[in-house]
Amino acid sequence: xxxxxxxxxxxxxxxxxxxxxxxxxxxxxxxxxxxxxxxxxxxxxxxxxxxxxxxxxxxxxxxxxxxxxxxxxxxxxxxxxxxxxxxxxxxxxxxxxxxxxxxxxxxxxxx
Amino acid sequence: xxxxxxxxxxxxxxxxxxxxxxxxxxxxxxxxxxxxxxxxxxxxxxxxxxxxxxxxxxxxxxxxxxxxxxxxxxxxxxxxxxxxxxxxxxxxxxxxxxxxxxxxxxxxxxxxxxx
Numbered sequence: 421x422x423x424x425x426x427x428x429x430x431x432x433x434x435x436x437x438x439x440x441x442x443x444x445x446x447x448x449x450x451x452x453x454x455x456x457x458x459x460x461x462x463x464x465x466x467x468x469x470x471x472x473x474x475x476x477x478x479x480x481x482x483x484x485x486x487x488x489x490x491x492x493x494x495x496x497x498x499x500x501x502x503x504x505x506x507x508x509x510x511x512x513x514x515x516x517x518x519x520x521x522x523x524x525x526x527x528x529x530x531x
Numbered sequence: 532x533x534x535x536x537x538x539x540x541x542x543x544x545x546x547x548x549x550x551x552x553x554x555x556x557x558x559x560x561x562x563x564x565x566x567x568x569x570x571x572x573x574x575x576x577x578x579x580x581x582x583x584x585x586x587x588x589x590x591x592x593x594x595x596x597x598x599x600x601x602x603x604x605x606x607x608x609x610x611x612x613x614x615x616x617x618x619x620x621x622x623x624x625x626x627x628x629x630x631x632x633x634x635x636x637x638x639x640x641x642x643x644x645x646x
Contacts, residue, residue: 424573456637462639463622463637463638463639463640464574464622464637465637466634466636469634509573509574511573513635516587517562517579518564518576518579518587519564519566519574519576519624519635520576521573521574521575522573523571523572523573524571524572524573
């Protein structure tokens with residue numbers, strides 16, 4: 421079945437550092453890929469998405485590229501801020517319309 | 532704000548009691564989904580509706596769980612005879628349609644604690 425594996429946290433970085441959170445997936449067919457973010461005390465928010473191979477999703481300085489050859493969708497940001505501290509979930513959606521989430525990566529940004 | 536809303540936000544109950552949660556989707560969204568998120572894990576799919584029809588139920592949804600969407604608008608999720616293992620965040624999401632490119636919008640969740 422479909423699955424998502426993302427790097428375990430917590431990840432702790434200093435402000436303005438470069439961020440990478442790795443995500444790989446297993447799926448039949450061609451799923452859509454997502455990154456969701458959950459800020460403390462808030463619900464899940466869609467951060468970015470990509471619906472086909474080589475698409476790049478981007479939002480709020482975050483980027484991720486749908487790499488079919490490596491079945492990956494790594495999240496990157498060039499310069500993180502304290503306000504980026506949150507839990508980040510990589511996810512996929514197949515034709516069955518169910519979203520499969522990774523376990524989440526907690527990110528701490530130190531001022 | 533016309534996003535997905537869920538009530539209550541928090542529920543504490545004793546083992547063996549029944550609980551019911553409500554989800555109000557974005558108006559005119561015909562698909563509604565329920566997910567469960569336990570501590571330190573990502574959300575897991577439970578069930579979803581197309582209008583009032585329940586189209587799929589996960590094996591995670593035991594016989595103690597039942598979900599309804601009687602008029603194709605709001606939905607309820609009931610857990611009978613709660614167990615401590617039911618403690619989790621229950622998330623609702625809605626979308627305008629199914630398919631790869633349609634986004635699911637999530638509500639804030641209902642946190643259930645079974646003592």
